[in-house]
Each structure stands twice: as C-alpha cells, then as structure tokens.
Amino acid sequence: MRDLPEPVGDPDSRSATRFLLWLARGQVRGLVAATVFGVTTMVATALVPAAIGQAIDAGLDARDPGALMAWTGVVLALGAVHTATAMLRHRVVARNYLVGAFATVILTVRKIVQLGNTLPKRLASGEVLSIGVSDADRIGDAMVITGRGVGALVGLIVAGGMLISTVPEAGWAAVAAVPLAAFGIGRLLRPLHSRQQDQRAAQADLATRASDIVAGLRALRGIGGEDVFLDRYRAQSQATMRAGIRVAVVDALLVGYKALLPGLLVALVVWVGARQAISGAITPGELVAAYGYTAYLISPFGTLTAMAGKWAKAHVAAERLVRLLNIEPEITDMSGAGPVHVWGPSPQRIVDVESGLTLAPGRFTAVTATEPADAAAIAHRIGRLSDDGRVLYGEQKITDLPLGVLRKTIIVTTPEDRLFSGTLREQLDPHAGVRETASRSRDAAIMDAIDVASASNVVNELPAGLDSYLHAAGQELSGGQLQRLLLARALITEVPVLVLVEPTTAVDAHTEAEIASRLGPARAGKTTMVVTSSPIVLSRADHVVMVSAGRVVAEGTHAELLKTHPEYARTVARDGQ
Structure with missing residues (x-):
C-alpha cells in the first residue's frame, strides 16, 4: 500500500479558483495520466461505430466473410482497449480523488492547529466540520472528473468530425448545437452555484446546532430545555431540506438538458440519414455508423455537463476552505524578532505585569478573584492563549519565546478542554506507542497521574481499563x-509550568480534598498555578493570591487571608456555599 502525498508548500488562498488550480498542479502527474487514459477510452469508443459500419458494408453487404471477421476483430480490439484503459483510468482517478480530499483535510487540520484559540471566535464548529467532510469530498470529485472531462471533450470532437464526414447536414447541426448546449449549461450553472452556497451555509448551521446540542445535552436535560432545542433543530433541518430541494431543481434541469439535446440530435441524424440512405447518398453501414456517432455523443456530453456541475460544487467548497485558510491567528510567533533563550526543565519566575501577579518557581500557587473571569484572563495571558498583556518568563518577554518551546514549557487547562475519540491510553498520553520507553513504565506514569487526579475508580470501571475505547x-x-x-x-505532561483553571468544579468534596492533597507533592519542584475559589484547594496551596478588578490586592496563605482580608473571606465563603 502506498502512502498518499501530503500537500507541499503554502496553498494559494487568494481565491477559490486559484486554490483549485494550486491543488491541481500538486497532482499534475495523476491528472495527466487520468487525461491520457480518459482520451484513449473515449476515442476507442468513438471509433466503434465506424468499425461496425465497415463490417456492415465490407462484410455483410459485400458478402465477404473475411472482411466481416476482420472488422469484427477491430471492434473487439477497440472494446479491449476501452476496457483496459477504463480500468486504468478508474484506478488513477480514485487516487486523484483521495489525494484531493486528503489534501483538503490536511490543510484544514493544519489551519485548525495553527489558529488554536482563535478558531472558535471566528468560525462555527459546524462550518469546520463541513469543510473537513463534505467540502473535501466535493474537491476530490473535481479532481476525478477533470481527466474524464478532457477525454469526453476529445471524444466529442472525434465523433463529431466523423459524423460530419458521414452525414454532413446532421453533423454540422450537431456542431452548431454545441455552443447552444454550452449557453444553456451556463445559464443553469449561475443559479446552481448560488443555491449551492445557500445549501452549504444551511448545512453548516445545522451541523453547528447539532454539535452544540450534543455538547450541552446534560445541561439541557437538567433545565428541561431539550424540547426547545429540538424544535430549533427541526426548523433548521427543514430550512436545510428546502435549500437542498432548490439545488435539486436546478440539478434536475441539468440532467434533463443533458438527455434532451442528444436525444434531439439522434432523432435528427436518423431522419436525415435514413432519407440519404434511401436515396443512395450513403450506405447502410454509414447510416448505422452515423447513428452510433450520435448515440455516443450522449456519453461525452453528459460527462461534460457533470464536470461543470462538479466543478461548480468544488468552487463553493473551495470558497469555504479559502475563507478558513485566510483567518489569521491572534497569537503569532514573534521569536525571530530578537535573541531567544531556551531554558531547561527548571521553571523560571513568571510575572504578569498587567495584574501584578508573580509566580515563584517550583511553588503551588492558587489564584482566586472576585470576578472569576479576571483570574481566567491571567491564566490565558501566562499560557499565551491571548496577547492582551505583558508577561515575563525569567527576564524575557513571553512573546519572544518560540511558540513550539512555549507549549512544551507552559500548559494551560480550562473547563472547555475535551477528550478525542480513541483508547483511554491514547487520550491521556498522546505519545503512547510512539515513545521508545517501555510501555510498562509509561503505564506506571499514567497510573500515577490518574491516582493524583483521584480517577483510579474511573479507569477500573471501564471494561478494558486503559485500553477502553472512548467516543x-x-x-x-x-x-x-x-x-x-x-x-x-x-x-502526565510533567511540564515545568502547569496552569489549571477550575479543575475540580464537577467533583464532590471528598474527591476534591484527595486531589488537593496530592497535587502539591506530585508537582514538587515545578510551578503550579490553580485558578479556583474552592476553600479545600486554597487551603492546600503554598501561596494564595487574591485578585480584584484585575489586579492583585492580597497575598499569603489561605488561613492568613481569611483573617486579614475581608473581601477574600467573603469571596471564598460565597463560592464555598
């Protein structure tokens, strides 16, 4: 099995058309091969009516068995060429589809990773899902139809030329019908493109609503809001269906147009050819050949019509992808602006200038605030999930640290974090199966972290423990x-600096006490910051910081602040109830 190539270089995201051309250039060998096989297949098919006509005239009409056998052999040879090249074409276009769709998915995932925290602020989750699934499929289809379309065009020219040489009047009528057909298709493609855009937007809204419902299902059940959201989903589903019907109307017209025009041509050629055959202007074999040419024209004409429709859909899909690719991340890597000092595993002092917070290296610090959003904002600045303020790591601005190094030095977890699908081991240790370290020692490290998080019973209740599959x-x-x-x-990451935002809000008091008592010893020698208002966690911290109106107003131990700072006591008492 051969691996599919990854897209090379930066995509041309100036427009949907430029992106599709960039993608096509990236697999030009596959497209050329598909075109060669497509042309050979269609030309071999186009020549069959001529061979049959010769078999009739030189064999049957002339009563020459040798000529009949010879031309029958030609027909069989053309059929064999058609079959062989069609098989090769299918193999090549299947790979072209996979490469096009796979490249779309990879570019989407790369951009999602690059945007990070910026993505949900700029694009709905359903929109991203649709790009990675339906849009990738449509772009892949465009890569498939291209080779077949070029082959159909060449076959159309060959068959048309032979039809003109056999029945000139009908042949020229067929040639005249080509621009008429192109005009009709063009008139239909514009509303098709517009309606496909509307359908695509409706599908994205529906996918977003579905993902929101799934994500908040527990909360909806708790407040009895399931019926309300179900009604909204049903209404959006109906709107999506109506948009699909509007697209189907134009699609149906395209399909009907594809069948009508070749059918009219067949009727015209048979009528003109039969009259000429009766008058002796053409032979019976030429009449049969003329009919075969015209009947053949249905296939390439249909392929060209399908190509127009698929490229229109691919263009709509590419517009969505280009919109995603052109989103700029709020966090940019500015490490090239000056000298960079990459520190070892020992944490450095961290200072959030805007709030006045200082995190001493190797200490377990708890941060609480009168407004929880203020403490969360500090955590985001320290982890550089936002660039709203100035943060120092040691003596250097955190913005001067390369993002790749920063993400290995400081990790911030928030209540919005999620698990992906896969085994529990893969979810807890992303490098499981990749590290050269013995799996037994890795499992021991995983179980140690699970014990600190008081989650041993969770793992034990799963059917296969760490190997249990999670959705x-x-x-x-x-x-x-x-x-x-x-x-x-x-x-498990064992990073020098770990920032936890409200890590115990969904657990009971007993479990919270276990976590609080184990967290400090487990992180000994490393910097740990916990954003919390829980008295249980605050009492276990080495140092507690009180934030009010975005600024540090008090510091000390939990017991000291309870005695000396009334606002702290009120905040903790309020949130501890």
Whole structure:
C-alpha cells in the first residue's frame, strides 16, 4: 500500500479558483495520466461505430466473410482497449480523488492547529466540520472528473468530425448545437452555484446546532430545555431540506438538458440519414455508423455537463476552505524578532505585569478573584492563549519565546478542554506507542497521574481499563469523571509550568480534598498555578493570591487571608456555599 502525498508548500488562498488550480498542479502527474487514459477510452469508443459500419458494408453487404471477421476483430480490439484503459483510468482517478480530499483535510487540520484559540471566535464548529467532510469530498470529485472531462471533450470532437464526414447536414447541426448546449449549461450553472452556497451555509448551521446540542445535552436535560432545542433543530433541518430541494431543481434541469439535446440530435441524424440512405447518398453501414456517432455523443456530453456541475460544487467548497485558510491567528510567533533563550526543565519566575501577579518557581500557587473571569484572563495571558498583556518568563518577554518551546514549557487547562475519540491510553498520553520507553513504565506514569487526579475508580470501571475505547468528547463519562481524566492528562505532561483553571468544579468534596492533597507533592519542584475559589484547594496551596478588578490586592496563605482580608473571606465563603 502506498502512502498518499501530503500537500507541499503554502496553498494559494487568494481565491477559490486559484486554490483549485494550486491543488491541481500538486497532482499534475495523476491528472495527466487520468487525461491520457480518459482520451484513449473515449476515442476507442468513438471509433466503434465506424468499425461496425465497415463490417456492415465490407462484410455483410459485400458478402465477404473475411472482411466481416476482420472488422469484427477491430471492434473487439477497440472494446479491449476501452476496457483496459477504463480500468486504468478508474484506478488513477480514485487516487486523484483521495489525494484531493486528503489534501483538503490536511490543510484544514493544519489551519485548525495553527489558529488554536482563535478558531472558535471566528468560525462555527459546524462550518469546520463541513469543510473537513463534505467540502473535501466535493474537491476530490473535481479532481476525478477533470481527466474524464478532457477525454469526453476529445471524444466529442472525434465523433463529431466523423459524423460530419458521414452525414454532413446532421453533423454540422450537431456542431452548431454545441455552443447552444454550452449557453444553456451556463445559464443553469449561475443559479446552481448560488443555491449551492445557500445549501452549504444551511448545512453548516445545522451541523453547528447539532454539535452544540450534543455538547450541552446534560445541561439541557437538567433545565428541561431539550424540547426547545429540538424544535430549533427541526426548523433548521427543514430550512436545510428546502435549500437542498432548490439545488435539486436546478440539478434536475441539468440532467434533463443533458438527455434532451442528444436525444434531439439522434432523432435528427436518423431522419436525415435514413432519407440519404434511401436515396443512395450513403450506405447502410454509414447510416448505422452515423447513428452510433450520435448515440455516443450522449456519453461525452453528459460527462461534460457533470464536470461543470462538479466543478461548480468544488468552487463553493473551495470558497469555504479559502475563507478558513485566510483567518489569521491572534497569537503569532514573534521569536525571530530578537535573541531567544531556551531554558531547561527548571521553571523560571513568571510575572504578569498587567495584574501584578508573580509566580515563584517550583511553588503551588492558587489564584482566586472576585470576578472569576479576571483570574481566567491571567491564566490565558501566562499560557499565551491571548496577547492582551505583558508577561515575563525569567527576564524575557513571553512573546519572544518560540511558540513550539512555549507549549512544551507552559500548559494551560480550562473547563472547555475535551477528550478525542480513541483508547483511554491514547487520550491521556498522546505519545503512547510512539515513545521508545517501555510501555510498562509509561503505564506506571499514567497510573500515577490518574491516582493524583483521584480517577483510579474511573479507569477500573471501564471494561478494558486503559485500553477502553472512548467516543469523542468522552460521551460515556460523567462531568466529574471527565474532569478528573483531563487533569490526569495535564499531569502526565510533567511540564515545568502547569496552569489549571477550575479543575475540580464537577467533583464532590471528598474527591476534591484527595486531589488537593496530592497535587502539591506530585508537582514538587515545578510551578503550579490553580485558578479556583474552592476553600479545600486554597487551603492546600503554598501561596494564595487574591485578585480584584484585575489586579492583585492580597497575598499569603489561605488561613492568613481569611483573617486579614475581608473581601477574600467573603469571596471564598460565597463560592464555598
């Protein structure tokens, strides 16, 4: 089995047309091969009526068995060529489809990774899902139809030329019908393109609504909102269906047009040819050949019509992808602007200038705030999930640190984090099966992190333990179970700086106390910051920081702040109820 090539270079995202041409240039060998096989297949088929006509005139009409056998052999040879090249063409175009669709998916995933936290602010989840699934399929279809379309065009020219030489009047009528057909198709493609855009937008909205419902199903059941969202989903589904019907109307006209015009040509050629055969202007074999040429024209004309429709759909899909590719990330890598110091595994002092927060290296610090959003904003700045403020790591601005190094140095977990589909081992340790370290020692490290997160019972309850398969977003897990596994995943990384935003909101008090007591010792020698308002976690921290109106207003231990800072006491008492 051969691996599919990955797209090379930066895609041309100036327009949908330029992107499709860039993609085609990237697999030009496959497209040329498909075109060669397509032309050979269509020309071999176009020549069959001529061979049959000769078999009739030189063999049957002349009563010459040798000529009949010879021309029958030619027909069989043309059929063999058609069959062989059609098989080769199918193999090549199948690969062209996979390369085109695969490239679309890879570019989409790369852009998603690059955008990171920017993506959900700029594009709905359903839109991204549609690009990676339906749009990839349509772009792949465009790569498939191209070789066949060129072959159909050449076959159309060959058959048309032979028809003109056999029955000139009908042949020239067929040639005159080509621009008429092109005009009719062009008139239909414009509304088709517009309606496909509307359908594509409706499908994206429907996918977004479905993903939102699935993500918030537990909450919807808790507040009794399932029926409301179901009604909204049903209404959007109906709107998507109506958009699909509008596309189908134009598609049906295209299909009817594809059948009508060749049918009229067949009727014309048979009428003119029969009259000429009766008058003796052409032979019976030429009449049969003329009919065969005209009947053959239905196939290439249909292929060209299909190519126009598929490229129109691919253009709509490419417009969506180009829109995604042109989104600029809010976080840019500015490490090339000056000298960069890459530190070792020992954490450095971190200072968030905007709030005045200082994280001492190797200390377990808890941060609480009168407004939880203020503490979360600090966490985002420290992890560089946003560039709203100035953060120092050691003596250097965090924006000078290469993003690749930063992501291996500081990890921020939030309540919005999710598990992907796959085995639990793969979810907790992304390098499982990749590391050269013995799997037994890796499993031990995973189980240690699970124990710290008080999630051992979660793993034990799964049917195959670490090898149990989880569906996307951990749908089979409760909120508390999922939160503990996400905490374990963060602990396994063993990064120098770990920032946890509200890591225990979905667990009971007993489990929270276990996590709080184990977290500090497990992270000894590394910097840990926990954004929380839980008195249980705050009491276990080495250092507690109080934030009000976005600024640090008090620091100390939990016990000290309870005695000396009334606002802290009120905040903790309020959130601890």
